[in-house]
Amino acid sequence: MPKRNWWLPCLAIASCWSAIALPARSQALLPYTPDLDIELLEQQGLVLTRDVVQLVRFEQYELALPRAKLATQLAPNTYEPWFLLGSLYVQQAEFDKGISILRTAQRLSPDDAGVRFTLGSAYFQKEQYDQALVELEAGLAINPDSVEARFDLGNTYLMLGRFPDAIQAYQVAITENPEFWPAVNNIGLVKYEQGNVQGAIQDWQAALAVDAEAAEPMLAIGVALYASGQQEEGLEMVAEALRLDRAYADLEFLRINLWGEQLLRDAAQVLALPQLSSLVGS
Numbered sequence: 001m002p003k004r005n006w007w008l009p010c011l012a013i014a015s016c017w018s019a020i021a022l023p024a025r026s027q028a029l030l031p032y033t034p035d036l037d038i039e040l041l042e043q044q045g046l047v048l049t050r051d052v053v054q055l056v057r058f059e060q061y062e063l064a065l066p067r068a069k070l071a072t073q074l075a076p077n078t079y080e081p082w083f084l085l086g087s088l089y090v091q092q093a094e095f096d097k098g099i100s101i102l103r104t105a106q107r108l109s110p111d112d113a114g115v116r117f118t119l120g121s122a123y124f125q126k127e128q129y130d131q132a133l134v135e136l137e138a139g140l141a142i143n144p145d146s147v148e149a150r151f152d153l154g155n156t157y158l159m160l161g162r163f164p165d166a167i168q169a170y171q172v173a174i175t176e177n178p179e180f181w182p183a184v185n186n187i188g189l190v191k192y193e194q195g196n197v198q199g200a201i202q203d204w205q206a207a208l209a210v211d212a213e214a215a216e217p218m219l220a221i222g223v224a225l226y227a228s229g230q231q232e233e234g235l236e237m238v239a240e241a242l243r244l245d246r247a248y249a250d251l252e253f254l255r256i257n258l259w260g261e262q263l264l265r266d267a268a269q270v271l272a273l274p275q276l277s278s279l280v281g282s
Contacts, residue, residue, distance in 0.1 A: 049081045056084070064088055072101075079108035083115055090122045098122050113143035120152060129159045147176045151183050158258055163190050181210040185217045186258065193260035197224055215245035216257065219267075227266040238270050242279040249280035 049071045055064035065088050071081035082105035089098030099122050105115045116139030123132035136153045140146065154169035167190055170183040188203035201224050204217035219241035226234030247253050249271055251264060259267065271280050 049075070049078075049084060053084065056088070061088060061091060065092075077108065079105045079112065079115070082108065083112070083118070086115075087118050090118060090125070093125070095122045095126045111142055113139040113146065113149070115139075116142070117146065117149045117152070120149070120156070124152065124156055124159075127159075129156050132156045133160070145176060147173045147180055147183075150176065151180070151186075154183065154186060155258060158186065158190060163194060166190050179210055181207040181214060181217070184210070185214070185220070188217065188220060189258055189260060189263065192220075192224065192263050197228060200224060213244055215241045215248050218244070219248050220259075220263065223263065223267045223270050226270050234270070235273070235275060239276060239279060242276065246279060246281070249276075 049068075055061070055067070065085075068081060068085040068088055072085055075081055082101055086098045086100075086102035086105055089095075089101060099119060102115055102119050102122070105112070106119070109115065116135045120132045120135035120139060123129070123135060133153070133156050136149055136156060140149055140153065143149070150169055150173040154166045154173065157163075157166035157169055167187055170187050170190075173180055173183040184203055185207040188200040188207070191197075191203060192200040201221055204221045204224075207214055207217040208221075218237055222234045222237030222239075222241060224234070225231075225237065228234075242249050251268055251271070254264060254267060270276070
């Protein structure tokens with residue numbers, strides 16, 4: 001991608017300043033405002049915003065962040081640069097800064113659902129679930145067809161202990177996209193906490209039917225089978241899941257992925273087995 005000459009306005013401003021005669025010491029310093037082409041600067045800000053989008057797509061966040069900051073300065077009355085900048089801060093777990101900037105984007109474009117969804121994500125990660133719910137519901141009122149936002153809504157209900165609402169939100173996401181296995185998986189998480197072990201296993205099996213190498217539902221089935229007395233079969237599935245992705249050997253990682261207390265307790269017992277020591281890193 002060719003470099004954008006976003007620094008040219010800076011050179012123009014510098015040349016204007018150098019052309020001004022220095023005042024005598026007895027004079028007061030008069031303010032000087034360069035004659036800038038505001039429309040041109042805003043256009044360059046929007047061009048820079050497109051560059052930021054490309055960098056984000058390639059996960060080059062360190063390059064994207066300073067460009068996003070500059071874009072907000074060049075096009076301060078356009079919501080897209082603020083939206084991107086706020087999203088980048090949320091991605092870097094700087095939630096308060098991200099939320100503040102996203103509020104600016106929201107003021108500039110009150111009807112943009114994506115801003116509200118990103119605010120919901122930020123509040124969710126801060127574990128402020130009531131506020132996350134407000135933002136997600138507001139965004140879905142604007143764009144009810146977002147599968148990802150509907151999934152986030154289900155996750156929020158799950159963390160609030162509103163299990164029937166969580167299942168309903170997940171089911172709507174599945175209706176919109178039957179291949180969206182994370183929603184199927186998370187219905188299993190809810191059912192396990194409700195004591196419906198067989199129902200949970202069926203949901204995790206359905207998730208695996210969509211993606212046969214999805215480590216999370218495979219691990220969950222293995223844990224559930226082991227806890228139910230089918231230890232050999234359960235242990236085999238747990239081992240296979242960890243071979244696919246060892247991150248799932250970390251209980252904190254499982255908690256972040258919304259595993260409930262009962263499933264975490266059962267997982268802890270399995271993951272502590274010496275047979276799995278080479279897979280869990282112990």
